Amino acid sequence: MATSSRRWTDGPLWSTLIAAGLAISGLFAAQFTTLPALLLDPALFTAPTETSIASRAILLILNFVGFALAGAVYLAVTGRGWAYVDLRMPTRREWGYVLAGVLGGIAFYVLVSVTVQLLSLPAAENQVSTYIGGDQTMVLVMIVIVFLFNAPAEEFLYRNIVQKRLYDAFSRLQAVAIASVIFGLIHFPVYAALSESLLATAVPVTVVVGGAAIFGYLYAKTDNLLVPIAAHAVFNGFQFGLLYLALEYDLETADPTSSLLVDVATAVAL
Template structure:
């Protein structure tokens, strides 16, 4: 498949193109939301803004808000990332999963790492939630806490699972869609382009994780989300398959939703409140940290892949040029492919 944009586009230009595609996709998603809301909920385009701002005042408010969240994220993020790969002439499989297929247990291992890390993460959550900014950043702190409150109010409203149907919708919109959409963008595109830019997969992992956390606009949960992004980034870099961080991301969100549902039904102990920003007892956090680090080491050993970009190869008169440097020995093109040229024999 040949695209109309070069697959060797400069990383910064590729990221700018991604942003442009995301803006276009968000416009498309907004149009789709208006159409669906009109057909199924009889809400006109003029009423839609009021419903999404105050969903509690409309009997279909929860459904419309879930629809908006799901379509904006899926079309705006996943759609843009997939479109970028397509216009560069790359298949989705080769772009987002250069190492394929992967064993199913890799997905289970990635999910286990995230689930087992939750007690340890509670310490980071508690520390970040109580962080104090310097005096000169007071206005920013007030703004950030206001954004945090708005995000918490929205989350609490969306996670009112009064029925099994609502739970299933919540799992789809809050667990499945973000796992697919955010991983395609931040690990599948952003991380890959930063690796190309700096030539280091560590830089790609950390910088994409920073952007992943920043875009959520929740600064009193910034550090835990940054750490989550780093773990997801390394899982992608090591495994070479986007399905691995997707499985981990889904596990993170799905466990939180299921815990909330259990709490709302009165079957969850008060000490395991998923909405709490309090740290769990230190023995739990210590055990969690040890198990998580152990599984991460296992993943690194078993996956054995750094996600480094494929280096271009050029056949020249001096042999095969790899990444712009000539190998120590000359290479020749044979029926078996490119092979080291035979050494000249000494005269008899």
Template sequence: MNGLPSRSLHPLLQILLLVGLAVAGLCLASLLALVLATSVFGLSMAQFGELATTPERVPNGWAVSMLLQGLSLAGLGAGAAVLPLVLRTRTQPAERYFAPRPLRQAWWLGAAALLILVSAPMQSALVSWNAEVHFPAFLRDFEQWARDKEDQAAALTKFLTEFTTSARLLVGLLVIAVTPAIAEELVFRGVIQRNLVRWFNSKHVGVWLTAALFSAAHLQFFGFVPRFLLGLILGYLYEWSGNILVPMAAHFTQNAFQLLLLYLAQGRQLPSSFDPDANQALPWPAVLLSTVLSAALLYTLHQRMAATPPLVADPDSTSPLR
């Protein structure tokens, strides 16, 4: 079937369609998780509802929580992946929707991953600063609510990242690193950013708006700025490369690196003074060097990626940002 021409729908309608498909995917995934939790793990409906607040009190809480997280993100990604199938045309096969440019250089993936590692000290400074931000007095109630939500999310994250065995680490990498890298990039860069760029006819506006939405969607206000910066990096990597695998590689590295640090710290393979969960900035020389190297690597990637021609002539595709 040919479906609808990709440009017959306004970009806003395409984004709204994505939201509808994503909600449908999340609902189906949650329903599947509930069925598996009750049939395989023997949980009751009440126990399933406790997973978001007190998973440690639920039998097999870690396994069921990981199952729910993984299926939810998979449903989100599947919802986004359906969109190009609906909007495909004879001149634009569905598989080219997210990658209108070929991955001609495999080193792009390694360079995207290296960029994340190099920028880690710089990000630590932003994390430390953002964690100490205070809202104006008239937003005191909102600040308290936001901090309570932050503490709740931190408690859940700490529970899910208790890697007592290497098998748990592998599950964590699959659910917390691989699945979000695929699902979130399909949604935010592959569909939302693509359509915002077309809507505003500006690649910069599309990248920055998507980065803001990406950060806000995580509902962690005291980590908004560093996640916004990450969104900018992922967004420009997609604009320059035109291939969704590049921001996916960077996104995976961001999450996997944090999980590996936690695993090594829990196994006492790192200095006892090092706490991966602490919102503490690294020494300023490391932050300064990280900033300079990150800027140099970004410039190099822009120059190399922008020189790669598109796979096909597609007025609706993501072209290099020069």
């Protein structure tokens, strides 16, 4: 009976359902942790770009705290504890994976941007852009948030918790693929609310899945959470850096090459 029970709890269907539930729990936890910011400044609901930078920053930070909280609760409830977290200083070889992940991410996003332009595909607005608007200072604040909160929280929950949970029933590559699809699907409602068509929603969701697959592969190859955290942070920092330059020098009105940089910069998948 014990063997049969274990086979069920570690089976593909159950592992996938648990992984999906964990991913969704991060969203629900974020709704709870961001309540203080929303109550203190209700304008964040209706006109976020008209609120102070401090209000927007606190909201986004608390959002990522929610992801970390969901992962922490899972570790506590299941008795896995913090020893389950694969955190150590990367070796020289692992820093090489970080570099490869950053370059691979840039190449992927440029390829997507070129494809979108060539095929004239519609794409939903990114949720983060609703908090940035055209505020260059907020872009710089976002770089700090990415390094200190966004990358650590998302990689902790979606790689070290969700993806690792899938290892019980799938190969490493299968787990990467399934976790990436789950990560993309939980973004679907957000992009759908900001788009006017299914195609416009599918484009950014596909981008999110691809980015998650890159970071998930880094984690699968190294079993070191700091590797995808570092790659994620540097890559998104690079994107925000491009966005800052686009706003500073008004690249949207420049030549097609500069316009491509703007597209890449605004394809931020947080």
